[in-house]
Amino acid sequence: MANTGVFTGAHGTLTLAPLDNPEGRDAGSIITHYQMQAVGRVTDVRVFVQTHLEEFHEIGRRYPTSLHPGNIHISGEAGRAYINGALIGLLLGRKSFLPDTAEPFVQPAFNMVLRLRDPAIVAEDGGQVAAELVVNGVKFQNWSYQLPEDDFVIEQVTFKALSVEINDFEGAVTTGPVFVA
Secondary structure, three states: OOOOOOOOHHHEEEEEEEEEEEHHHHHHHHHHHHEEEEEOOOOOOOOEEOOOEEEEOOOOOOOOOOOOOOOOEEEEEEEEEEOOOOOHHHHHHHHHHOOOOOOOEEEEEEEEEEEEEEEEEOOOOOOOEEEEEEEEEEEEEEEEEEEOOOOOEEEEEEEEEEEEEEEEEEEEEEEOOOOOO
């Protein structure tokens, strides 16, 4: 059964998980140092998936006769009301901490888990209804912060990623389609 729960941003959690490669190990060092596995106070998380569909037009027809899949581009942005060196470290890597680091040095990469869970929604087996969007192979592209005069200081990052996974949970069971080979 499809997860039909409606969630608000207040029920979301952003978690960072290092990958098992050199980029992931550097990200793991930064995440461990700043103790930021679960990143709180995140606002305006957006994930964009763009597919370059190519249209094929036959002579004499106004509408395309077929659409062909093209490259997939995954990107996004997130804001949060907190300042620390971890985001700079995840953007610039070792060079932001050790100025004498010799080239080449890796840019840290990680998985970003966006988990939505509403404690008021209960599954048939008594567990919770939840949804999870896992953005794999994330690397931060840009970082900025805004210092307004009479408001909260907000950081903002943009990122690119390798792939996206969607998980729906109803209680302890992961639901999803079964594709036939």
